[in-house]
Amino acid sequence: MKFTDVFLQTATKTLVFIIMTFSIYILFAGHHNPGGGFIGGLITASALVLLYIAFDLQSVRDIIPFNFNKLAAAGVIISVLTGTASLLFNVPFLSQTFTYVYLPLLGKTELASAVIFDLGVYMTVLGTTMTIITSISEDEK
């Protein structure tokens, strides 16, 4: 049975952006405040799950044509590479570094290589969660 829930769909269209923004905020807040890649990934996944609940699988796939499986793999590769990069500079595996730069709009900003590692975690968590949820919901046999 196909039904259209106007309230849910309209609310979703607004809420998804708020949740996404919050998840990105959480991802970057992780260095100095509670947050980080893991919880950021989960919040983004919850936004996508809300989309899946409000709309059907196929139309969500049309607007977000990611292969979540490969997204997770790419996340692991990014995390592993940030560790491996330290091999090139002849410092111990997984060494981190950070620097301060002056960006327009943001002013003095701390850029840390740990954020790239966190980005990998974020992608992995998002990819894994979405792979689990979509593969369970697709299984109709």
Place this chain on the structure above:
Amino acid sequence: MNNMVVLPLLIPLFTAVMLIFFHKRLTIQRWISGVSSLASVFVSVWIVLEVREEGIQTLHMGGWLPPYGIVFVADMFASLLVLTTSVVSAACLFYAFRSIGADRERNHFYSFVHFLIAGVMGSFLTGDLFNLFVCFEVMLIASYALIVLGGTRRQLRETLKYILINIVSSTLFVAAVAYLYAAAGTLNMAHLSVRVAEAGQGGIMTVIAVLFLIVFSLKAGLFLFFWLPGSYGAPPAVVAALYGALLTKVGLYAIIRMFTLVFYHEPGFTHTIIGWMAAATMILGGIGAIAYKDVSRILSYNVIAGVGFIAFGLAAANRTALEGVIYYLMHDMLIKALLFLLGGIIVALAGTDKLQQMGGLITRNPLLGWMFFISALAMVGVPPLSGFIGKLLIVQGGLESGFYWTTGISLALSLLLLTSMLNIFMNAFWGEEKMAGDGIWKSPRLLLVVSAALLILVIFLGVGAEWVDPYVSQAADVLLDAQLYIDAVLKE
């Protein structure tokens, strides 16, 4: 600081992730995993030589000094096991190219194998207790996937048991780590050893030690092996070979490491328990090995018996016995992989797992028959082959420490194991030719080449004992004197 130490973990991890992108392209998958497994062998040989030249190698992750950061430690014991692991896993991968089937290959089989190897390598190399737990989980989760991949009825049933038992033991592991952290205040193994030595191994520490013993025994199949025979029979031969060669040995490695490095102060209590468990494991494993009439169960009980034997060497805990343990551990990893691989070929050619329905394979495949015969002799410990030296040293060490009964059991066990192996050999290869099945794999040539390579290594380990001995003795130094390990990790 030596970044080489992380490579045995990093290479399979990176390969596993890369393979996810190519999971539909079988040829590319095989090339990548083949090349990476050979690279692992190369790197681990390098590490062994470097440890031989320059002593224990350490790597402080992220540059944080221990006990604050995670440290990877390659002493000779760990490096030898890393080398053996890389050899065994390379052999299993090449065997899998011809035997595992396109369906499984397409569904990330090689990724899971490489994740499994990464977990095993990490467990051998880490110098941090919680990192050991994480590496255990990496290995176990990959093994859950490998055991269920294919989804036959038997696999699903055994996977359920396997996962349940491992989740229980992992929970106990976390609890044990929590107790130890509360009692000692550190998780770095070298630092733990210092703290336990300072405070003395009192009642609480011994209780925690026994809790760790229970955890690792569940993983290693030492006495608490009830889950093992069923689980190892369910997946395809090459997966069972990886399990038989690697998974139980990681549990054993953890027991040996914990009870030579941290909890070595009360051997009268802990090592006696290990001795009893070892004796019980040997008896039950030996009985199981002669009781059953199907190949996979006989081989599984042989794995259990081997675990009991190694634990007996640890219980004896003198220099001779520990050298024997290291020797036998390397031999056991190679020979168990080899026997499972050969068993896989036998089962595939005969088309059945049951010994009664086999027969006369020697006329169709004499090479396979004689290879199986030699590896059976090597496993039992007939003198020129690899099982002999380890067994001799352990028996000698057991007698030196006064374990007369257990030594007797271990010698009787060799007879039982010989009976079980000859049981397979005589039923499968001798007698009238029974064409129970046509065999799944038409030409097992590559499979035989891979097994022959392992067999040559097994023979070399026995005949070339003189060359291997300095390495083994260097490994035993660290097991006998925890201070060497502590100095290498904490003072730099």
